[in-house]
Amino acid sequence: RQSLKIGMLPADGIGREVLPGAKAAILALGSSIPKTEFIDLLAGFEYFTKTGTALPDETVEILKNECDCALFGAVSSPSRKVTGYSSPIVALRKKMDLYANIRPVKSVSVNPEGKPGVDLVVIRENTECLYVKQETQTVGEHGKEARATRLITERASRRIGELAFKMALERPRKHLTVIHKSNVLSITDGLFRETVRAVPTLPGVDGKYDDVTVAEQLVDSAVYRLFREPEIYDVMVAPNLYGDILSDAAAALVGSLGLVPSVNAGDSFVMGEPVHGSAPDIAGQNIANPLAAIRSAAMMLRHIGYGDGANRIERAVDSVLREGKILTPDLGGKSKTSEVVDEVTKRI
Amino acid sequence: RQSLKIGMLPADGIGREVLPGAKAAILALGSSIPKTEFIDLLAGFEYFTKTGTALPDETVEILKNECDCALFGAVSSPSRKVTGYSSPIVALRKKMDLYANIRPVKSVSVNPEGKPGVDLVVIRENTECLYVKQETQTVGEHGKEARATRLITERASRRIGELAFKMALERPRKHLTVIHKSNVLSITDGLFRETVRAVPTLPGVDGKYDDVTVAEQLVDSAVYRLFREPEIYDVMVAPNLYGDILSDAAAALVGSLGLVPSVNAGDSFVMGEPVHGSAPDIAGQNIANPLAAIRSAAMMLRHIGYGDGANRIERAVDSVLREGKILTPDLGGKSKTSEVVDEVTKRI
Ligand SMILES: CC(C)[C@H](C(=O)O)[C@@H](O)C(=O)O
Numbered sequence: 001r002q003s004l005k006i007g008m009l010p011a012d013g014i015g016r017e018v019l020p021g022a023k024a025a026i027l028a029l030g031s032s033i034p035k036t037e038f039i040d041l042l043a044g045f046e047y048f049t050k051t052g053t054a055l056p057d058e059t060v061e062i063l064k065n066e067c068d069c070a071l072f073g074a075v076s077s078p079s080r081k082v083t084g085y086s087s088p089i090v091a092l093r094k095k096m097d098l099y100a101n102i103r104p105v106k107s108v109s110v111n112p113e114g115k116p117g118v119d120l121v122v123i124r125e126n127t128e129c130l131y132v133k134q135e136t137q138t139v140g141e142h143g144k145e146a147r148a149t150r151l152i153t154e155r156a157s158r159r160i161g162e163l164a165f166k167m168a169l170e171r172p173r174k175h176l177t178v179i180h181k182s183n184v185l186s187i188t189d190g191l192f193r194e195t196v197r198a199v200p201t202l203p204g205v206d207g208k209y210d211d212v213t214v215a216e217q218l219v220d221s222a223v224y225r226l227f228r229e230p231e232i233y234d235v236m237v238a239p240n241l242y243g244d245i246l247s248d249a250a251a252a253l254v255g256s257l258g259l260v261p262s263v264n265a266g267d268s269f270v271m272g273e274p275v276h277g278s279a280p281d282i283a284g285q286n287i288a289n290p291l292a293a294i295r296s297a298a299m300m301l302r303h304i305g306y307g308d309g310a311n312r313i314e315r316a317v318d319s320v321l322r323e324g325k326i327l328t329p330d331l332g333g334k335s336k337t338s339e340v341v342d343e344v345t346k347r348i
Numbered sequence: 349r350q351s352l353k354i355g356m357l358p359a360d361g362i363g364r365e366v367l368p369g370a371k372a373a374i375l376a377l378g379s380s381i382p383k384t385e386f387i388d389l390l391a392g393f394e395y396f397t398k399t400g401t402a403l404p405d406e407t408v409e410i411l412k413n414e415c416d417c418a419l420f421g422a423v424s425s426p427s428r429k430v431t432g433y434s435s436p437i438v439a440l441r442k443k444m445d446l447y448a449n450i451r452p453v454k455s456v457s458v459n460p461e462g463k464p465g466v467d468l469v470v471i472r473e474n475t476e477c478l479y480v481k482q483e484t485q486t487v488g489e490h491g492k493e494a495r496a497t498r499l500i501t502e503r504a505s506r507r508i509g510e511l512a513f514k515m516a517l518e519r520p521r522k523h524l525t526v527i528h529k530s531n532v533l534s535i536t537d538g539l540f541r542e543t544v545r546a547v548p549t550l551p552g553v554d555g556k557y558d559d560v561t562v563a564e565q566l567v568d569s570a571v572y573r574l575f576r577e578p579e580i581y582d583v584m585v586a587p588n589l590y591g592d593i594l595s596d597a598a599a600a601l602v603g604s605l606g607l608v609p610s611v612n613a614g615d616s617f618v619m620g621e622p623v624h625g626s627a628p629d630i631a632g633q634n635i636a637n638p639l640a641a642i643r644s645a646a647m648m649l650r651h652i653g654y655g656d657g658a659n660r661i662e663r664a665v666d667s668v669l670r671e672g673k674i675l676t677p678d679l680g681g682k683s684k685t686s687e688v689v690d691e692v693t694k695r696i
């Protein structure tokens with residue numbers, strides 16, 4: 001690549017305060033990555049309240065036609081039902097076919113509350129399950145009845161399963177836990193479970209995954225055991241909603257959602273996204289933790305081939321955390337978002 | 349009542365080892381409750397493997413026609429898809445219209461791992477959501493496609509909401525958190541949220557719930573905050589699957605699933621059930637924690653009007669826990685199931 005175009009979608013709340021930090025970290029890499037252009041793009045709940053659309057077509061078109069990758073901030077949720085509103089991040093994942101949400105969660109020594117020994121990756125299927133948003137409402141004998149469809153396909157389960165085995169193979173422990181609730185959802189979660197477990201028997205795999213050990217767990221007991229003995233997990237693969245819940249649960253173990261990055265990845269595009277939300281309660285105060293967004297930028301860069309740059313950013317973040325002096329309030333510190341960003345960029 | 353008939357459904361694994369403890373605790377109440385008869389009833393995965401049915405009609409009929417209440421043990425889940433099998437506990441909840449699953453979770457001082465300050469009740473809707481088990485599978489262009497229906501009705505949401513407000517009002521803090529994911533499921537979870545929130549405006553309520561403060565949370569951040577600041581919760585009300593996950597998560601905070609009781613309650617029947625599963629890994633060793641089952645028996649007795657008996661059982665359990673000498677291995681102890689049962693019954 002001669003140059004790099006990164007779509008920037010800060011969206012709502014602290015999304016707008018942490019994305020500049022990610023940008024600063026990327027810029028701090030200087031000439032070790034191609035000349036980078038940042039393209040500001042519109043999306044979000046606030047944008048919806050102004051225009052009636054949460055994700056303008058133009059944003060999707062620019063992402064598809066002009067950008068090499070993207071960073072998303074966070075989106076606010078309406079506090080009451082709002083007709084016509086639909087989450088732009090859910091829509092983006094589907095429209096860009098970003099079928100995998102990869103969420104690594106790792107303890108840092110800094111936080112006294114964080115449990116030691118957490119080093120796992122949640123691989124969340126990103127396009128289906130209840131997130132297909134096929135909902136209807138009717139009126140029956142006893143009042144309103146609402147129904148949602150939960151879709152699980154062999155195709156989506158297989159590609160997320162393949163990715164999960166691939167990631168497990170790359171990690172030292174090579175362990176994979178398949179999350180489901182097939183004791184209740186024998187057909188949908190049964191399909192997910194069987195399809196993921198069958199990945200090693202696919203044509204062409206040829207024993208490639210022989211070193212991966214596979215376990216499985218019901219989602220309720222997975223959350224229980226995640227809290228009690230997080231060290232048992234390495235790679236976890238889960239349908240969309242379980243992955244959503246599990247990654248938040250895992251984030252709690254390492255001390256703050258403000259530390260946990262992710263990428264939404266497809267075969268031809270990747271979008272970094274901190275796992276935290278728009279946090280309206282602290283928005284506008286310059287105290288949001290920018291590290292999840294900065295780490296998401298690193299993951300995104302690695303995904304498109306700039307592993308060295310990603311490593312430099314991650315090492316800088318780790319050293320700031322290890323030192324434990326310049327931290328935002330969620331980690332018990334007193335520093336501002338901008339001070340943490342400065343400290344990280346200085347070390348890149 | 350002249351006499352009390354309690355249906356006993358141990359089902360699988362440690363369910364069979366903990367239910368005798370519950371029976372012993374009830375018997376230890378002596379003449380302070382009516383003469384009690386225990387009726388052993390069949391159900392479970394093992395029963396299914398022998399007979400092809402997991403919940404015989406006879407069991408349901410005896411429960412309906414002869415029993416005043418019941419105790420359920422735990423049910424095993426098949427490790428592979430088994431045609432024709434369907435969870436008997438899910439079926440029982442529906443067939444007996446036990447629409448509320450009430451799961452109190454409270455810290456005890458004994459466990460060093462347990463977070464202090466947990467004192468909450470998860471009120472889980474028990475009859476619908478994805479547990480309606482309406483699943484289909486078709487074959488599309490790209491392979492198998494499975495669909496499940498998630499049903500949320502106004503009626504079920506209202507009755508669980510009414511119960512939640514009632515329980516919140518009875519507790520010192522009078523705080524209620526409504527759990528949903530209406531940022532994605534705006535119609536189904538939207539209906540749940542709006543219906544529960546509207547309970548105080550129902551005809552006849554007349555300001556009864558004015559003292560209850562209501563908050564709400566998305567299920568993913570509810571799990572996150574449950575782990576980080578469990579003290580913010582008092583009563584939580586949730587659709588079926590979220591309630592399943594949340595109650596296991598809360599159990600992790602107090603040190604062991606082996607401590608957490610529940611009742612499945614309807615307008616005319618109640619069935620106690622420890623929150624833990626059948627734990628095949630420790631079954632048959634006489635080391636399962638009987639306290640969740642014993643506490644479930646107490647909750648069941650309170651529900652049908654024997655509050656004094658319930659208090660006596662609960663005080664005995666609490667004193668064994670506080671003393672911390674006779675504990676099963678899940679709590680770091682070395683005692684057998686039967687030793688814990690003896691210790692509790694001695695103190696009743
Ligand atoms: C904002 C919301 C739609 C989203 C989700 O549920 O996927 C968020 O919780 C996340 O985890 O990225």
Ligand SMILES: CC(C)[C@H](C(=O)O)[C@@H](O)C(=O)O
Binds near residue numbers: 220
């Ligand atoms: C065994 C299973 C069907 C059940 C459930 O999901 O309800 C269990 O996890 C529970 O919480 O009682």
